[in-house]
Amino acid sequence: MSKLFKNIFTFLLAVGNAYAQLPRPLVNYPLGLSPVFDQGFFSGTASPPYTVQQWAPGKAPQACVNELAWNNCISGRAVVYNITYNDCNKPWVMCRCENADLSINQMANFFGRMPVHLRSVVRHVMATHQDGCSAYAITGPDDGDIVMQGNCNTQSVWLHETGHQLDARGLGTGVGFSTSQIFTDALWNDTCVADDYGNTAPWEEFAQMTVVSQSHAIYGYIQQQQYPGCFDYQLAALENAFKLSYLTYGGTCTTRIPPTPPVNAVWKRGVSRRGVKRVGPCKFDHLVTTHTHKH
Ligand SMILES: *[C@@H]1O[C@H](CO)[C@@H](O)[C@H](O)[C@H]1NC(C)=O
Ligand SMILES: *[C@@H]1O[C@H](CO)[C@@H](O)[C@H](O)[C@H]1NC(C)=O
Ligand SMILES: [Zn+2]
Numbered sequence: 499m500s501k502l503f504k505n506i507f508t509f510l511l512a513v514g515n516a517y518a519q520l521p522r523p524l525v526n527y528p529l530g531l532s533p534v535f536d537q538g539f540f541s542g543t544a545s546p547p548y549t550v551q552q553w554a555p556g557k558a559p560q561a562c563v564n565e566l567a568w569n570n571c572i573s574g575r576a577v578v579y580n581i582t583y584n585d586c587n588k589p590w591v592m593c594r595c596e597n598a599d600l601s602i603n604q605m606a607n608f609f610g611r612m613p614v615h616l617r618s619v620v621r622h623v624m625a626t627h628q629d630g631c632s633a634y635a636i637t638g639p640d641d642g643d644i645v646m647q648g649n650c651n652t653q654s655v656w657l658h659e660t661g662h663q664l665d666a667r668g669l670g671t672g673v674g675f676s677t678s679q680i681f682t683d684a685l686w687n688d689t690c691v692a693d694d695y696g697n698t699a700p701w702e703e704f705a706q707m708t709v710v711s712q713s714h715a716i717y718g719y720i721q722q723q724q725y726p727g728c729f730d731y732q733l734a735a736l737e738n739a740f741k742l743s744y745l746t747y748g749g750t751c752t753t754r755i756p757p758t759p760p761v762n763a764v765w766k767r768g769v770s771r772r773g774v775k776r777v778g779p780c781k782f783d784h785l786v787t788t789h790t791h792k793h
Pocket of ligand 2: 680681683684687731732735
């Protein structure tokens with residue numbers, strides 16, 4: 499046995515059946531999803547109009563204080579906003595560290611380009627400073643936040659992170675769809691995964707397929723496939739479960755998760771994190787910025 503094969507084999511034995519289906523031999527998008535889909539998201543979607551109300555300094559939602567502190571944001575540098583889109587009367591409370599790479603209008607715009615029922619699986623949206631871009635989702639049953647670390651100015655990254663929340667919350671049972679029998683069977687039926695990142699875990703593949711299915715919802719076909727149809731079982735599984743309830747434009751925001759309560763926005767250095775479930779940091783190659791939002 500080659501060393502690589504032996505390692506993979508040992509890995510498969512160690513993690514058991516649910517994960518034994520990755521890595522798959524083929525990837526449909528060798529350069530990742532951004533070069534294929536981001537231009538289409540930019541031209542094919544628009545955020546509804548929204549208002550921005552900045553909170554007075556000194557308070558921030560509990561979940562924001564926790565994550566910003568952990569992200570090396572200096573105490574007192576949290577900037578908090580209510581973003582109210584005209585398709586939902588309750589605001590999303592978004593938090594930035596003062597030195598975050600994304601502006602509040604970039605955050606509101608990228609988030610707003612998703613259908614309102616898909617936005618509704620997210621509680622707080624946060625942004626911090628970092629070189630490059632990585633992102634993660636906090637998916638515990640009492641959570642629901644997405645965190646953009648660095649200049650994550652492509653729609654595919656926003657859809658990917660929201661996809662992790664959809665995975666965790668979409669069925670309303672607290673059980674991740676990506677590790678359900680339906681999705682793992684579909685993955686097994688298929689001959690490819692979306693891209694190399696999707697090949698790292700079923701939940702990363704699910705998140706990448708959320709990106710693909712959003713493009714499918716907008717354009718009605720799947721662009722630039724290396725192996726046409728090779729991930730159709732997964733796509734069908736995801737869309738059967740979630741297309742009408744989350745992925746089409748229109749819908750309502752009746753299933754929102756309430757924001758966490760405001761607390762004093764001061765913290766000690768080296769704060770430890772609560773023991774909740776985080777997915778990521780997700781890393782993305784070849785991000786293609788299609789535009790800048792001017793405000
Ligand atoms: C933000 O929204 C919350 C919930 O709707 C509201 O209670 C609060 O007064 C708003 N704050 C600002 C600054 O608009
Ligand atoms: C897997 O493929 C079989 C045979 O085509 C099909 O009947 C079944 O529905 C597929 N399962 C999933 C979950 O896609
Ligand atoms: Zn991810």
